[in-house]
Amino acid sequence: MMDSHILVVARPDRLPHIESRGGIVGRRTGADTVHLVSSAATPLGGDRITVRVVVEAGAVLRLRSVAAAIALPGPATPISHAALELHAEGDLDVDLQPTLVAGGAEHHAALTACVGGTGVLRVRERVQIGRSGERAGYWSSTTRADVSGRPLLRHRVDLGSGAVGDDALGAPRAAISELSYPGGPRHHRHGATVLELAAGGALSTWQGEALPA
Template identity: 55%
Template sequence: MRTEVLIAARPGRRPHIEASGGLAVRETRPDTVHLVSTAATPLGGDTVCLRVVVEPGACLRIRTVAASIALPGSKTLESHVLWNIETHGELDVDPLPTIVAAGSRHITDTRLNLSESARVRLRERVQIGRTGERQGFWSGSVHADLDGAPLLRHRTELGPGSVADDALGAPLACVSELHYPDADVPTVGMPLALARGGCLATWQGDRL
Protein backbone atom coordinates (compact mmCIF):
# COMPACT_ATOMS: atom_id res chain seq x y z
CA MET A 1 0.00 0.00 0.00
CA ARG A 2 1.16 3.53 -0.73
CA THR A 3 0.25 6.27 1.74
CA GLU A 4 0.64 9.97 0.91
CA VAL A 5 0.24 12.84 3.36
CA LEU A 6 0.59 16.60 2.84
CA ILE A 7 0.56 19.06 5.75
CA ALA A 8 1.06 22.77 4.99
CA ALA A 9 1.15 25.28 7.85
CA ARG A 10 0.38 28.94 7.14
CA PRO A 11 0.43 31.86 9.62
CA GLY A 12 -2.97 32.82 10.97
CA ARG A 13 -4.76 29.97 9.18
CA ARG A 14 -5.60 26.33 9.84
CA PRO A 15 -3.16 23.80 8.35
CA HIS A 16 -3.93 22.52 4.88
CA ILE A 17 -4.15 18.72 5.04
CA GLU A 18 -4.35 16.01 2.38
CA ALA A 19 -4.09 12.29 3.19
CA SER A 20 -4.67 9.01 1.38
CA GLY A 21 -3.81 5.40 2.12
CA GLY A 22 -3.15 4.13 5.63
CA LEU A 23 -2.90 7.45 7.53
CA ALA A 24 -5.31 10.23 8.40
CA VAL A 25 -4.40 13.61 9.89
CA ARG A 26 -6.45 15.22 12.63
CA GLU A 27 -6.09 18.84 13.77
CA THR A 28 -6.07 18.66 17.57
CA ARG A 29 -5.05 22.26 18.33
CA PRO A 30 -4.64 25.35 16.14
CA ASP A 31 -0.94 24.55 15.65
CA THR A 32 -0.94 20.76 16.27
CA VAL A 33 -1.88 17.75 14.16
CA HIS A 34 -1.89 14.05 15.01
CA LEU A 35 -1.28 11.20 12.56
CA VAL A 36 -3.84 8.42 12.92
CA SER A 37 -3.56 4.95 11.34
CA THR A 38 -6.59 3.96 9.29
CA ALA A 39 -5.10 0.60 8.27
CA ALA A 40 -2.31 -1.71 9.38
CA THR A 41 0.79 0.08 8.12
CA PRO A 42 3.70 -0.11 7.62
CA LEU A 43 3.70 -3.70 6.39
CA GLY A 44 6.34 -5.17 4.12
CA GLY A 45 5.88 -3.59 0.68
CA ASP A 46 4.30 -0.41 2.06
CA THR A 47 5.63 3.08 1.33
CA VAL A 48 4.55 6.06 3.43
CA CYS A 49 5.37 9.49 1.96
CA LEU A 50 4.87 12.56 4.17
CA ARG A 51 5.39 16.08 2.82
CA VAL A 52 5.46 18.95 5.32
CA VAL A 53 5.64 22.66 4.47
CA VAL A 54 5.85 25.39 7.11
CA GLU A 55 5.63 28.94 5.78
CA PRO A 56 7.44 31.92 7.41
CA GLY A 57 5.74 32.94 10.64
CA ALA A 58 3.82 29.65 10.95
CA CYS A 59 4.06 27.08 13.74
CA LEU A 60 3.37 23.34 13.38
CA ARG A 61 3.61 20.43 15.81
CA ILE A 62 3.26 16.88 14.50
CA ARG A 63 2.40 14.00 16.82
CA THR A 64 1.00 10.46 16.58
CA VAL A 65 -1.80 8.87 18.61
CA ALA A 66 0.03 5.53 19.03
CA ALA A 67 3.32 3.80 18.39
CA SER A 68 3.88 2.36 14.92
CA ILE A 69 4.61 -1.35 14.45
CA ALA A 70 6.49 -2.35 11.28
CA LEU A 71 5.62 -5.93 10.29
CA PRO A 72 6.64 -8.14 7.37
CA GLY A 73 4.32 -8.44 4.40
CA SER A 74 3.30 -11.58 2.53
CA LYS A 75 5.89 -11.01 -0.23
CA THR A 76 8.61 -8.83 1.31
CA LEU A 77 9.98 -7.89 4.73
CA GLU A 78 10.83 -4.29 3.79
CA SER A 79 8.77 -1.13 4.31
CA HIS A 80 9.67 2.53 3.80
CA VAL A 81 8.78 5.88 5.36
CA LEU A 82 9.87 9.03 3.53
CA TRP A 83 9.69 12.52 5.10
CA ASN A 84 10.10 15.53 2.79
CA ILE A 85 10.13 18.68 4.93
CA GLU A 86 10.47 22.34 3.97
CA THR A 87 10.28 24.85 6.80
CA HIS A 88 10.77 28.58 7.19
CA GLY A 89 8.82 28.78 10.46
CA GLU A 90 8.64 26.71 13.66
CA LEU A 91 8.36 22.93 13.36
CA ASP A 92 8.27 20.28 16.10
CA VAL A 93 8.03 16.64 14.96
CA ASP A 94 7.82 14.10 17.79
CA PRO A 95 5.99 10.87 16.89
CA LEU A 96 5.66 7.97 19.30
CA PRO A 97 8.20 5.16 18.82
CA THR A 98 8.40 2.80 15.86
CA ILE A 99 8.64 -0.88 16.79
CA VAL A 100 10.34 -3.03 14.13
CA ALA A 101 8.85 -6.46 14.82
CA ALA A 102 8.82 -10.07 13.61
CA GLY A 103 12.02 -9.85 11.57
CA SER A 104 10.80 -7.00 9.36
CA ARG A 105 13.10 -4.48 7.65
CA HIS A 106 12.10 -0.84 7.99
CA ILE A 107 13.78 2.08 6.22
CA THR A 108 13.19 5.75 7.05
CA ASP A 109 14.56 8.64 5.00
CA THR A 110 14.14 12.26 6.09
CA ARG A 111 14.90 15.15 3.72
CA LEU A 112 14.82 18.51 5.47
CA ASN A 113 15.22 21.91 3.82
CA LEU A 114 15.16 24.88 6.16
CA SER A 115 16.01 28.56 6.18
CA GLU A 116 17.82 30.60 8.84
CA SER A 117 14.46 31.90 10.07
CA ALA A 118 13.34 28.36 10.94
CA ARG A 119 13.21 26.72 14.36
CA VAL A 120 13.17 22.92 14.29
CA ARG A 121 12.98 19.95 16.61
CA LEU A 122 12.86 16.55 14.90
CA ARG A 123 12.85 13.44 17.11
CA GLU A 124 12.77 9.78 16.07
CA ARG A 125 12.55 6.81 18.45
CA VAL A 126 13.01 3.21 17.26
CA GLN A 127 12.93 -0.15 19.01
CA ILE A 128 13.96 -3.45 17.44
CA GLY A 129 11.53 -6.15 18.52
CA ARG A 130 8.53 -6.42 20.78
CA THR A 131 8.88 -8.06 24.20
CA GLY A 132 10.98 -11.21 23.76
CA GLU A 133 11.98 -10.37 20.16
CA ARG A 134 15.46 -9.41 18.99
CA GLN A 135 14.97 -9.74 15.23
CA GLY A 136 14.30 -6.90 12.83
CA PHE A 137 16.37 -4.32 10.97
CA TRP A 138 16.06 -0.54 10.81
CA SER A 139 17.97 2.04 8.82
CA GLY A 140 17.31 5.75 9.30
CA SER A 141 18.91 8.62 7.40
CA VAL A 142 18.63 12.40 7.76
CA HIS A 143 19.67 14.72 4.93
CA ALA A 144 19.32 18.35 6.09
CA ASP A 145 20.13 21.50 4.11
CA LEU A 146 20.20 25.08 5.40
CA ASP A 147 19.44 27.67 2.71
CA GLY A 148 20.50 25.17 0.04
CA ALA A 149 23.85 24.18 1.63
CA PRO A 150 24.53 21.05 3.71
CA LEU A 151 23.69 21.17 7.42
CA LEU A 152 23.70 17.46 8.30
CA ARG A 153 24.19 14.04 6.69
CA HIS A 154 23.48 11.24 9.16
CA ARG A 155 22.51 7.56 9.05
CA THR A 156 21.91 5.01 11.80
CA GLU A 157 21.29 1.25 11.62
CA LEU A 158 19.99 -1.19 14.23
CA GLY A 159 19.41 -4.92 14.33
CA PRO A 160 20.87 -8.03 12.68
CA GLY A 161 22.81 -7.10 9.55
CA SER A 162 23.49 -3.54 10.72
CA VAL A 163 26.96 -2.02 10.86
CA ALA A 164 27.01 -2.29 14.68
CA ASP A 165 25.53 -5.81 14.81
CA ASP A 166 27.10 -7.84 17.59
CA ALA A 167 25.49 -10.86 19.22
CA LEU A 168 27.01 -9.93 22.60
CA GLY A 169 26.06 -6.30 22.96
CA ALA A 170 24.56 -4.57 19.93
CA PRO A 171 22.06 -1.76 20.67
CA LEU A 172 18.44 -2.47 19.78
CA ALA A 173 16.94 0.96 20.51
CA CYS A 174 17.73 4.47 19.35
CA VAL A 175 16.62 8.04 20.01
CA SER A 176 17.77 10.66 17.51
CA GLU A 177 16.96 14.34 17.97
CA LEU A 178 17.85 17.22 15.63
CA HIS A 179 17.54 20.84 16.79
CA TYR A 180 18.02 24.08 14.89
CA PRO A 181 19.19 26.74 15.70
CA ASP A 182 19.64 25.72 19.38
CA ALA A 183 22.85 23.84 20.19
CA ASP A 184 22.46 23.54 23.98
CA VAL A 185 19.27 21.61 24.67
CA PRO A 186 18.14 19.02 27.24
CA THR A 187 18.02 15.61 25.53
CA VAL A 188 18.47 11.94 26.42
CA GLY A 189 21.64 11.78 24.31
CA MET A 190 24.83 13.78 24.08
CA PRO A 191 24.24 16.84 21.85
CA LEU A 192 26.79 17.32 19.08
CA ALA A 193 26.93 20.92 17.85
CA LEU A 194 26.70 21.33 14.07
CA ALA A 195 29.03 23.65 12.17
CA ARG A 196 26.21 25.80 10.76
CA GLY A 197 24.09 25.92 13.91
CA GLY A 198 21.89 23.54 15.80
CA CYS A 199 22.79 20.13 17.16
CA LEU A 200 22.19 16.40 16.81
CA ALA A 201 21.71 14.21 19.89
CA THR A 202 21.75 10.41 19.61
CA TRP A 203 21.15 7.76 22.27
CA GLN A 204 21.40 3.98 21.80
CA GLY A 205 20.65 1.14 24.21
CA ASP A 206 18.80 -2.14 24.58
CA ARG A 207 15.26 -0.88 25.29
CA LEU A 208 13.51 2.47 25.08
Protein backbone atom coordinates (compact mmCIF):
# COMPACT_ATOMS: atom_id res chain seq x y z
CA MET A 1 0.00 0.00 0.00
CA MET A 2 1.28 3.45 -0.90
CA ASP A 3 0.17 6.99 -0.12
CA SER A 4 1.02 9.53 -2.82
CA HIS A 5 0.67 13.29 -2.30
CA ILE A 6 1.31 16.09 -4.76
CA LEU A 7 0.89 19.84 -4.34
CA VAL A 8 0.93 22.31 -7.23
CA VAL A 9 0.75 26.05 -6.59
CA ALA A 10 0.44 28.58 -9.42
CA ARG A 11 1.23 32.24 -8.80
CA PRO A 12 1.20 35.15 -11.26
CA ASP A 13 4.43 35.67 -13.22
CA ARG A 14 6.13 32.63 -11.66
CA LEU A 15 6.68 29.02 -12.66
CA PRO A 16 4.37 26.60 -10.86
CA HIS A 17 5.66 25.32 -7.51
CA ILE A 18 5.52 21.52 -7.11
CA GLU A 19 5.91 19.26 -4.08
CA SER A 20 5.42 15.48 -4.26
CA ARG A 21 6.01 12.21 -2.47
CA GLY A 22 5.00 8.67 -3.25
CA GLY A 23 4.21 7.27 -6.67
CA ILE A 24 3.14 10.49 -8.45
CA VAL A 25 5.42 13.37 -9.39
CA GLY A 26 4.83 16.62 -11.23
CA ARG A 27 6.84 17.96 -14.14
CA ARG A 28 6.70 21.54 -15.46
CA THR A 29 6.19 21.24 -19.22
CA GLY A 30 5.44 24.88 -19.90
CA ALA A 31 5.20 28.26 -18.23
CA ASP A 32 1.68 27.45 -17.06
CA THR A 33 1.49 23.65 -17.59
CA VAL A 34 2.24 20.76 -15.24
CA HIS A 35 2.07 17.08 -16.18
CA LEU A 36 1.59 14.34 -13.61
CA VAL A 37 3.88 11.33 -14.05
CA SER A 38 3.65 7.95 -12.30
CA SER A 39 7.01 6.97 -10.85
CA ALA A 40 5.61 3.66 -9.55
CA ALA A 41 2.71 1.34 -10.30
CA THR A 42 -0.27 3.11 -8.75
CA PRO A 43 -3.13 2.94 -7.98
CA LEU A 44 -3.06 -0.62 -6.66
CA GLY A 45 -5.56 -1.87 -4.11
CA GLY A 46 -4.79 -0.14 -0.82
CA ASP A 47 -3.19 2.92 -2.44
CA ARG A 48 -4.33 6.47 -1.78
CA ILE A 49 -3.52 9.37 -4.10
CA THR A 50 -4.08 13.00 -3.12
CA VAL A 51 -3.52 15.83 -5.61
CA ARG A 52 -3.93 19.38 -4.28
CA VAL A 53 -3.87 22.34 -6.67
CA VAL A 54 -3.90 26.02 -5.72
CA VAL A 55 -4.18 28.73 -8.39
CA GLU A 56 -3.88 32.27 -7.07
CA ALA A 57 -5.71 35.25 -8.56
CA GLY A 58 -4.16 36.31 -11.87
CA ALA A 59 -2.41 32.95 -12.40
CA VAL A 60 -3.12 30.31 -15.05
CA LEU A 61 -2.52 26.56 -14.72
CA ARG A 62 -3.09 23.63 -17.05
CA LEU A 63 -2.86 20.27 -15.24
CA ARG A 64 -2.35 17.23 -17.45
CA SER A 65 -1.00 13.66 -17.18
CA VAL A 66 1.32 11.77 -19.51
CA ALA A 67 -0.53 8.43 -19.51
CA ALA A 68 -3.71 6.72 -18.45
CA ALA A 69 -3.98 5.56 -14.84
CA ILE A 70 -4.66 1.83 -14.48
CA ALA A 71 -6.35 0.77 -11.22
CA LEU A 72 -5.39 -2.78 -10.30
CA PRO A 73 -6.42 -4.98 -7.36
CA GLY A 74 -3.83 -5.25 -4.60
CA PRO A 75 -2.74 -8.37 -2.72
CA ALA A 76 -4.80 -7.47 0.37
CA THR A 77 -7.68 -5.39 -1.03
CA PRO A 78 -9.10 -4.45 -4.45
CA ILE A 79 -9.97 -0.90 -3.31
CA SER A 80 -7.94 2.20 -4.16
CA HIS A 81 -8.71 5.89 -3.62
CA ALA A 82 -7.86 9.16 -5.38
CA ALA A 83 -8.68 12.67 -4.18
CA LEU A 84 -8.38 15.83 -6.27
CA GLU A 85 -8.55 19.07 -4.25
CA LEU A 86 -8.79 22.27 -6.30
CA HIS A 87 -8.62 25.90 -5.15
CA ALA A 88 -9.06 28.34 -8.03
CA GLU A 89 -8.85 32.09 -7.66
CA GLY A 90 -7.22 32.21 -11.11
CA ASP A 91 -7.74 30.13 -14.27
CA LEU A 92 -7.46 26.35 -13.72
CA ASP A 93 -7.89 23.71 -16.42
CA VAL A 94 -7.64 20.03 -15.39
CA ASP A 95 -7.75 17.41 -18.14
CA LEU A 96 -6.01 14.17 -17.14
CA GLN A 97 -5.69 11.03 -19.22
CA PRO A 98 -8.42 8.42 -18.58
CA THR A 99 -8.59 6.10 -15.59
CA LEU A 100 -8.88 2.44 -16.56
CA VAL A 101 -10.25 0.11 -13.88
CA ALA A 102 -9.05 -3.46 -14.42
CA GLY A 103 -11.17 -6.51 -13.70
CA GLY A 104 -11.40 -7.19 -9.98
CA ALA A 105 -10.34 -3.65 -9.01
CA GLU A 106 -12.46 -1.05 -7.22
CA HIS A 107 -11.49 2.60 -7.50
CA HIS A 108 -13.08 5.53 -5.65
CA ALA A 109 -12.42 9.09 -6.82
CA ALA A 110 -13.35 12.31 -5.03
CA LEU A 111 -13.22 15.85 -6.41
CA THR A 112 -13.42 18.91 -4.15
CA ALA A 113 -13.34 22.32 -5.84
CA CYS A 114 -13.41 25.79 -4.30
CA VAL A 115 -13.67 28.59 -6.87
CA GLY A 116 -13.12 32.21 -5.85
CA GLY A 117 -14.84 35.28 -7.21
CA THR A 118 -12.23 35.70 -9.96
CA GLY A 119 -11.80 31.98 -10.58
CA VAL A 120 -12.28 30.05 -13.82
CA LEU A 121 -12.47 26.25 -13.67
CA ARG A 122 -12.68 23.34 -16.07
CA VAL A 123 -12.29 19.72 -14.98
CA ARG A 124 -12.70 16.77 -17.35
CA GLU A 125 -12.82 13.20 -16.05
CA ARG A 126 -12.75 10.06 -18.20
CA VAL A 127 -13.03 6.45 -17.05
CA GLN A 128 -13.14 3.02 -18.66
CA ILE A 129 -14.19 -0.17 -16.90
CA GLY A 130 -12.14 -3.21 -17.90
CA ARG A 131 -9.21 -3.85 -20.12
CA SER A 132 -9.63 -5.58 -23.48
CA GLY A 133 -12.12 -8.41 -23.03
CA GLU A 134 -13.00 -7.43 -19.44
CA ARG A 135 -16.33 -6.11 -18.12
CA ALA A 136 -15.58 -6.46 -14.42
CA GLY A 137 -14.26 -3.64 -12.24
CA TYR A 138 -16.00 -0.88 -10.30
CA TRP A 139 -15.53 2.91 -10.16
CA SER A 140 -17.28 5.64 -8.21
CA SER A 141 -16.80 9.39 -8.25
CA THR A 142 -18.12 12.15 -5.99
CA THR A 143 -17.92 15.87 -6.73
CA ARG A 144 -18.36 18.73 -4.28
CA ALA A 145 -17.83 22.16 -5.84
CA ASP A 146 -18.42 25.62 -4.35
CA VAL A 147 -18.14 29.16 -5.70
CA SER A 148 -17.30 31.91 -3.21
CA GLY A 149 -18.56 29.67 -0.43
CA ARG A 150 -21.87 28.90 -2.19
CA PRO A 151 -22.74 25.41 -3.48
CA LEU A 152 -22.12 24.94 -7.18
CA LEU A 153 -22.48 21.17 -7.57
CA ARG A 154 -23.03 18.00 -5.54
CA HIS A 155 -22.73 14.97 -7.78
CA ARG A 156 -22.09 11.24 -7.53
CA VAL A 157 -21.85 8.53 -10.18
CA ASP A 158 -20.77 4.90 -10.20
CA LEU A 159 -20.01 2.52 -13.01
CA GLY A 160 -19.24 -1.15 -13.51
CA SER A 161 -19.81 -4.35 -11.57
CA GLY A 162 -21.99 -3.68 -8.55
CA ALA A 163 -23.04 -0.18 -9.63
CA VAL A 164 -26.65 0.80 -9.01
CA GLY A 165 -27.47 0.74 -12.72
CA ASP A 166 -25.34 -2.30 -13.58
CA ASP A 167 -26.85 -4.72 -16.05
CA ALA A 168 -24.95 -7.67 -17.49
CA LEU A 169 -26.75 -7.24 -20.82
CA GLY A 170 -26.07 -3.62 -21.62
CA ALA A 171 -24.89 -1.29 -18.87
CA PRO A 172 -22.32 1.34 -19.91
CA ARG A 173 -18.66 0.74 -19.16
CA ALA A 174 -17.25 4.20 -19.97
CA ALA A 175 -18.00 7.73 -18.82
CA ILE A 176 -16.89 11.29 -19.51
CA SER A 177 -17.81 14.28 -17.35
CA GLU A 178 -16.79 17.90 -17.65
CA LEU A 179 -17.45 20.55 -15.01
CA SER A 180 -16.95 24.12 -16.17
CA TYR A 181 -17.38 27.49 -14.50
CA PRO A 182 -18.42 30.12 -15.40
CA GLY A 183 -18.78 29.08 -19.05
CA GLY A 184 -20.06 25.91 -20.71
CA PRO A 185 -18.19 22.71 -21.66
CA ARG A 186 -15.34 22.96 -24.19
CA HIS A 187 -15.56 19.32 -25.33
CA HIS A 188 -19.24 18.74 -26.05
CA ARG A 189 -19.51 15.13 -27.23
CA HIS A 190 -22.49 14.02 -29.31
CA GLY A 191 -25.03 12.36 -27.03
CA ALA A 192 -23.79 14.07 -23.87
CA THR A 193 -26.22 15.62 -21.42
CA VAL A 194 -25.44 19.22 -20.45
CA LEU A 195 -26.86 20.52 -17.18
CA GLU A 196 -26.71 24.27 -16.60
CA LEU A 197 -25.95 24.96 -12.95
CA ALA A 198 -27.95 27.47 -10.90
CA ALA A 199 -24.82 29.22 -9.64
CA GLY A 200 -23.32 29.43 -13.16
CA GLY A 201 -21.33 27.08 -15.32
CA ALA A 202 -22.39 23.64 -16.49
CA LEU A 203 -21.88 19.90 -16.08
CA SER A 204 -21.62 17.73 -19.19
CA THR A 205 -21.94 13.95 -18.81
CA TRP A 206 -21.73 11.06 -21.26
CA GLN A 207 -21.80 7.28 -20.85
CA GLY A 208 -21.23 4.48 -23.34
CA GLU A 209 -19.56 1.16 -23.94
CA ALA A 210 -16.06 2.48 -24.62
CA LEU A 211 -14.22 5.77 -24.56
CA PRO A 212 -13.79 7.38 -27.97
CA ALA A 213 -10.37 7.06 -29.54
